[in-house]
Amino acid sequence: xxQPLLEIQNLSVQYGGIQALKAIxxxxxxxxxxTLIGANGAGKSTTLRAISRxxxxxxGSIIYHRQEITRRRPHEVVKLGIAHSPEGRxxxxxxxxxxxxxxxxxxxxxxxxxxxxxxQQFLLFPRLAERKNQLAGTLSGGEQQMLAIARALxxxxxxxxxxxxxxxxxxxxxxxxxxxxxxLRTTGMTILLVEQNANLALQIADRGxxxxxxxxxxxxxxxxxxxxxRIKQAYLG
Numbered sequence: 001x002x003q004p005l006l007e008i009q010n011l012s013v014q015y016g017g018i019q020a021l022k023a024i025x026x027x028x029x030x031x032x033x034x035t036l037i038g039a040n041g042a043g044k045s046t047t048l049r050a051i052s053r054x055x056x057x058x059x060g061s062i063i064y065h066r067q068e069i070t071r072r073r074p075h076e077v078v079k080l081g082i083a084h085s086p087e088g089r090x091x092x093x094x095x096x097x098x099x100x101x102x103x104x105x106x107x108x109x110x111x112x113x114x115x116x117x118x119x120q121q122f123l124l125f126p127r128l129a130e131r132k133n134q135l136a137g138t139l140s141g142g143e144q145q146m147l148a149i150a151r152a153l154x155x156x157x158x159x160x161x162x163x164x165x166x167x168x169x170x171x172x173x174x175x176x177x178x179x180x181x182x183x184l185r186t187t188g189m190t191i192l193l194v195e196q197n198a199n200l201a202l203q204i205a206d207r208g209x210x211x212x213x214x215x216x217x218x219x220x221x222x223x224x225x226x227x228x229x230r231i232k233q234a235y236l237g
Contacts, residue, residue, distance in 0.1 A: 003066065005030045005190055006051070006159060011060030013046050020046040022214040023060065028159070028192055033185050035193045035201040035222070037235055038211035044194040045087050047211070048161045051192070052084040053077045064159070079107045083157035087164040087194075089148040093137030097128050100136050100147055104154030114154070121150040124180065142173035149180065160184070163194045178204060198235035202226045210235075 008026040012019065021043045028034050036044045049055040051062055053074045062070045069077055083104075092100050101121060105114045122129035125146045131139060136147055145165055152160060162181070166174040174197070182204055184191065195201035202208055202222045210218040210231065218225070225231050 002029055004028060004063075005032075005065065006192070007063040008047075008051070009061045009063070011047075011050060011062065012058045013043075013050055013055055014058045015055075019058075020214055021050070021057075024211070024214075024216045026209055026216070028190060030158075030190050031188045032207065033181075033191045033193060033205045035195060035198075035205040035208045036211060037195065037198040037201060037208060037225075037231075039234075040196075041213075042211040043214040044211055045163055046214075048084060048086075048163050048192065048194055051077075052082060052161060054084075075107060078155050078157075081156070081158035082161065083152035083155045083159070084161040085148045085152040085163060085165065087167060089141075089144045091136040091139075091144050091147050091151070093135065095136055097132045097134055097136055097139070097147055100151050101128075101154050104151035107155055117154055117156065121153060124153075124183065125150050140173075142169050142176065145169065145173075145177055146180070149177075153184075157189075159190045159192065161192050161194075164196055165193075166195060166197050166200070174200070198231070199226075 004027045006028040008024060010023045011021055012023050013021040036047060038044050046055060050057050053072055057070060061068055064080060064082060101118050108114055127143055128146055128150060136144060165177050178200055193201055202225055205222040208222050208225045209216055
């Protein structure tokens with residue numbers, strides 16, 4: 001059996017008296033797109049924050065590339081090859097597009113490689129190339145989302161965590177963002193996708209997990225979840 005790229009075992013996270021995650025398990029293999037679906041407040045974003053070490057688990061372990069990273073610091077996790085594009089985009093609004101991309105490569109010191117990767121992002125996101133000297137705060141919501149993904153890619157990750165990339169965007173822009181995610185998939189990028197639009201997410205994913213009130217209640221191949229009556233009723237509209 002192939003070794004997982006990421007394995008979460010018995011992971012629990014608590015905020016004050018609220019248990020956000022309750023002993024969840026999750027596995028991702030290299031070059032897979034795995035989606036995490038569930039209602040608001042189910043613990044999806046908390047799962048990504050725990051992997052990227054923004055929040056500390058109360059118990060359990062996170063194993064990446066056969067290394068225990070549960071107590072690693074966030075910048076160490078980035079260096080190991082995990083990048084996080086957070087919910088709400090969180091671009092540096094008073095910095096230019098170019099500055100944001102350069103900051104995405106803060107863990108690297110290969111100047112020529114960084115320059116080459118910026119050009120690569122401009123090929124992947126032509127709209128960012130047109131606006132490279134604009135302040136990020138002047139971009140549209142869709143452009144900011146593209147920038148957030150491009151900035152995450154600047155660390156050359158092996159695992160990309162995408163949190164709600166379609167949130168607040170017009171349908172045409174959502175289709176564009178998902179087309180970009182599909183393109184990333186063809187390059188062999190491993191992606192863990194948290195997405196409110198469960199239908200779209202399952203259409204591009206290999207496998208999916210369902211989180212409900214901090215508990216993992218269901219998992220399976222994406223096509224199985226798409227045809228599951230309970231999933232259809234709860235999440236697919």
